[in-house]
Amino acid sequence: MESNAAPMAVSYAITLVAGQSDRARAREAAGMAAQTGMAQTGTGPDARQFHDGAGPETVITVSGLVKRYGDVEAVRGIDFTVARGETFGFLGPNGAGKSTTIKILCTLANATAGTAIVAGHDAATERDAVRRNIGLVFQDTTLDTYLTAEQNLRFHAELYGVPRAAVLPRMRQVLEMVGLWDRKDSLVSTYSGGMQRRLEIARGLLHAPHVLFLDEPTVGLDPQTRSSIWAYINDLKKREDITIFLTTHYMDEAEHCDRIAIIDHGKIVAIDTPEALKASIGKDRVQIHTADDQRAIAELTAKFGIEAAVHDGAVTFSVASGEQFVPRLFTEFSVPIQSVSVSRPSLDDVFMSYTGSTIRDAEGGAGNEFMRNMAKMRSGGRR
Ligand SMILES: Nc1ncnc2c1ncn2[C@@H]1O[C@H](COP(=O)(O)OP(=O)(O)O)[C@@H](O)[C@H]1O
Ligand SMILES: [Mg+2]
Numbered sequence: 001m002e003s004n005a006a007p008m009a010v011s012y013a014i015t016l017v018a019g020q021s022d023r024a025r026a027r028e029a030a031g032m033a034a035q036t037g038m039a040q041t042g043t044g045p046d047a048r049q050f051h052d053g054a055g056p057e058t059v060i061t062v063s064g065l066v067k068r069y070g071d072v073e074a075v076r077g078i079d080f081t082v083a084r085g086e087t088f089g090f091l092g093p094n095g096a097g098k099s100t101t102i103k104i105l106c107t108l109a110n111a112t113a114g115t116a117i118v119a120g121h122d123a124a125t126e127r128d129a130v131r132r133n134i135g136l137v138f139q140d141t142t143l144d145t146y147l148t149a150e151q152n153l154r155f156h157a158e159l160y161g162v163p164r165a166a167v168l169p170r171m172r173q174v175l176e177m178v179g180l181w182d183r184k185d186s187l188v189s190t191y192s193g194g195m196q197r198r199l200e201i202a203r204g205l206l207h208a209p210h211v212l213f214l215d216e217p218t219v220g221l222d223p224q225t226r227s228s229i230w231a232y233i234n235d236l237k238k239r240e241d242i243t244i245f246l247t248t249h250y251m252d253e254a255e256h257c258d259r260i261a262i263i264d265h266g267k268i269v270a271i272d273t274p275e276a277l278k279a280s281i282g283k284d285r286v287q288i289h290t291a292d293d294q295r296a297i298a299e300l301t302a303k304f305g306i307e308a309a310v311h312d313g314a315v316t317f318s319v320a321s322g323e324q325f326v327p328r329l330f331t332e333f334s335v336p337i338q339s340v341s342v343s344r345p346s347l348d349d350v351f352m353s354y355t356g357s358t359i360r361d362a363e364g365g366a367g368n369e370f371m372r373n374m375a376k377m378r379s380g381g382r383r
Pocket of ligand 2: 098099100215216
């Protein structure tokens with residue numbers, strides 16, 4: 001893993017030093033970044049400003065973005081904006097185009113068509129300016145595991161031109177945030193997977209970026225570590241003026257986002273707050289076990305105008321509000337009811353309603369988890 005680190009970091013350094021298309025602008029921006037770094041340490045996060053001209057409210061604007069790899073159209077014309085301070089998530093199955101999109105936004109891949117503006121700069125033509133404004137935490141670790149945490153952070157600070165005097169206080173701030181300050185002198189190779197991810201988040205934040213990009217930040221981590229990473233991310237949002245763009249295929253993780261875009265086969269199929277998306281498909285699912293299912297189905301139609309059918313051995317139907325409907329069922333229904341379960345629409349239901357398959361199905365080969373979720377729904381468990 002660590003062998004990846006240096007080349008990527010070095011390519012950043014080369015780009016930052018040599019510039020790409022506009023050396024003068026790069027030099028100017030580098031100077032401004034250095035000044036901002038200095039100011040941040042002295043005045044704290046609240047005093048931060050967009051240091052080079054980004055509009056204050058819209059931090060990411062993506063228009064007509066397309067990415068083709070030969071015959072594969074990984075991203076097929078997407079449009080969205082992300083507001084300052086938002087936590088915005090891309091939710092979709094493996095292969096949906098999430099990483100491709102995030103790489104274009106981070107200047108690590110070129111779009112085939114369309115534009116991406118990040119922190120006021122074009123990701124295609126103003127790469128240096130975009131890079132100075134963003135932090136990256138990607139799935140594959142780019143930490144140097146044979147160095148200590150502190151050495152990793154100092155290397156990063158150097159690459160990003162954080163002024164020398166600002167490095168130690170800022171390092172302490174970010175390491176304390178992720179609970180690793182007292183382990184800063186340990187070799188990263190002695191860290192657990194969760195600690196390494198936390199260190200990567202700290203490193204991504206070291207140069208006080210305006211936008212933090214997280215590609216599947218908790219994939220492969222155990223549930224406890226995943227929830228602690230989320231505690232850090234939520235805490236971070238309280239402390240820093242930062243916009244977060246993340247990708248995930250975990251439904252529960254998407255619940256942490258202010259807004260999510262559901263992406264499938266390179267297209268955004270729905271975009272809104274998690275609550276609004278669930279509300280958009282509207283209905284609670286009710287399942288009842290009865291003494292006579294056919295009579296129950298007929299009576300549901302006759303008395304309540306509800307279409308029901310037997311699924312998974314239970315009479316199944318949808319109503320706007322399960323809590324309000326179930327008591328009526330007990331008082332007004334003539335068929336004896338043995339058990340009832342109500343489940344709210346989940347983001348998986350949202351995905352299903354927009355794409356016709358579950359995220360697990362769309363990933364293929366993950367049927368077991370899908371079956372477990374179904375079993376959970378059947379038993380009335382819901383999140
Ligand atoms: N470098 C590449 N060359 C060819 N195809 C790629 C490359 N990167 C991604 N793809 C393809 O693009 C599609 C989207 O991939 P990706 O953006 O990584 O999806 P996700 O991150 O949502 O799992 C997939 O079909 C993938 O195989
Ligand atoms: Mg990916």
